[in-house]
Amino acid sequence: MTVAVSREYALAPLTTLALPATAAHFCAVTDVESLIQALDYAKQQHLPVLLLGGGSNTVFSGDYPGMVIHLAMTGVRQEAQGQNCLVHAAAGENWNALVEHCLGKGLYGIENLIAIPGSVGAAPVQNIGAYGVELAEVLESVTVWDRQTASLRQLSAQDCKLAYRDSLFKSAEGAHYIIVEVCLRLHTEPRPVLSYDIVKNTLLEQGVDLATVSPEQVSACVARIRGARLPNYQLEPNAGSFFKNPLIPEEEARSLLQRWPDAAHWPMPDGQVKLAAAWLVEQCGWKGQRMGPVGVHPRQSIVLVNYDNGSGAELMALAGAIQLDVRETFGVSLEIEPRVV
Ligand SMILES: Cc1cc2nc3c(=O)[nH]c(=O)nc-3n(C[C@H](O)[C@H](O)[C@H](O)COP(=O)(O)OP(=O)(O)OC[C@H]3O[C@@H](n4cnc5c(N)ncnc54)[C@H](O)[C@@H]3O)c2cc1C
Known part of the structure; x- marks a missing residue:
């Protein structure tokens, strides 16, 4: 047993609502091996398991009596595919950092999803969406640890049953999957999405020519709109x-x-x-x-x-x-x- 399990672990710092709650058992996993060890520990102790990424979409209404597993695996790699590029990102990567990383590499398709808090692994769970783009439009596949068969599996985007803020992973049918890696199909050519009037109008106010607008301008615009509209969870949880x-x-x-x-x-x-x-x-x-x-x-x-x-x-x-x-x-x-x- 190498994975470190803590007892009565305070969860408030791991969530954006900062509600006081403890996990009876807690551990952070940085690779599939430690995830398996954490699941074995929970099984031996007959504990229910709760997965936690960035804690920005989880409300602890009280203490959790089981084992919270914080997914902290990292790593991003690219695979060129003609006009597209497949980006494989580990579940514990920060979503916003991934958007910025991809923009920096000239890979487009998720720029409207900038500044959404949370982890990459949780993005398919609720099919994150904002300002005219949903993850469903770029998701290629996910790699999951299947708790039923104790094996790694690849699920296609279609298998994930993504819908408005919903997916297979939110249903009883998909509850045994733990997303360990997400694969996105991004474009190497800019394809700005300006379907939201607020994005278009803000760009126009800034004197941006919509015919030549770059993905970087769109993402900066969306980040500014979000900053003005949404409270900062670090100041107002x-x-x-x-x-x-x-x-x-x-x-x-x-x-x-x-x-x-x-x-x-x-x-x-x-x-x-x-x-x-x-x-x-x-x-x-x-x-x-x-x-x-x-x-x-x-x-x-x-x-x-x-x-x-x-x-x-x-x-x-x-x-x-x-x-x-x-x-x-x-x-x-x-x-x-x-x-x-
Ligand atoms: C200020 C603010 C703005 C936001 N804006 C948006 C927005 O514009 N659009 C939007 O869609 N959402 C938005 N959200 C919600 C949130 O950011 C997203 O839902 C995000 O994807 C949650 O990621 P997380 O890692 O924090 O999830 P967590 O809260 O850690 O987990 C959410 C759920 O996913 C499960 N889960 C986590 N990781 C995995 C995994 N690897 N495998 C399987 N299950 C897993 C958890 O058990 C839990 O049920 C916003 C939240 C905040 C605080």
Whole structure:
């Protein structure tokens, strides 16, 4: 047994919400070998296992009685493939650092996903997306440790069943996979994505010619927009968007829009309608409200902030009050986006 296991390990510094919680058993793994050892340890001690990357999409509502395994394996390599390049990145790499690394190498496709906190390994779990790009568009495959067969496996992007902030890995069917490496198919030619008006307009305000805009300009623009819009989790601990944008059937949307014609919404290709969770929460008067040490950010109504050493229970009580209010006002259920443990 070479992997070092700690007991009663404080998890707040490993998460962006900084909620006080401990893991009964904790270990950080830097390669597949130590991951296997950590899993063996958990099995011998009959402990449930929780995987943790950058902790930016995990809410500890209390202490974790099992074993937290922090994925810390590193390494990035490239494989040229004609107009494309396959980038293999280990699960513990920092996502934002990978975006910057790829831009520096002239590899494009993920520049709109700059400044998203967290690890590379967690990116497929919720199919990260921002400003017109989703991981699904560049994911080639993932290498997983399959806990059922105790072997490494490669899953294609299709196998991963990526959807809006969702994937195989969030379902019971995929819970036995641990992502150890992610492979992205990036372009060697710039293909800027300017589908979001805010990105286009900000570039235009800066005097950038949209016909010749570079991926570097797009990523700098997105990073600036994010910096102005989202609270810095190091100063105001948060987990980004706390609620998913709800999808509702067309008929339901029609009657909702009759009552609230201003409701922000987007028709989806499958006939459903996506509503803006932020709009729903704001209409219920929650923007900028506090409940004890936790609250709703004054600029972002779906970002819940742990302002003053609040507990997981206090944060979940706030989330519950918002969900209830939105349900009673609009008849719409808000689903929590991060994983609540
Ligand atoms: C300020 C802020 C802004 C954000 N903006 C965005 C945004 O624009 N778009 C967006 O999509 N998200 C956003 N997020 C959410 C978050 O950054 C992403 O979900 C990110 O991918 C989470 O990575 P992580 O390593 O921190 O995940 P963690 O919180 O460590 O883990 C998340 C989940 O994935 C599981 N997991 C972690 N690693 C692995 C692995 N290797 N194999 C299998 N399962 C694993 C965990 O068990 C957990 O269930 C934001 C968060 C914050 C705090």
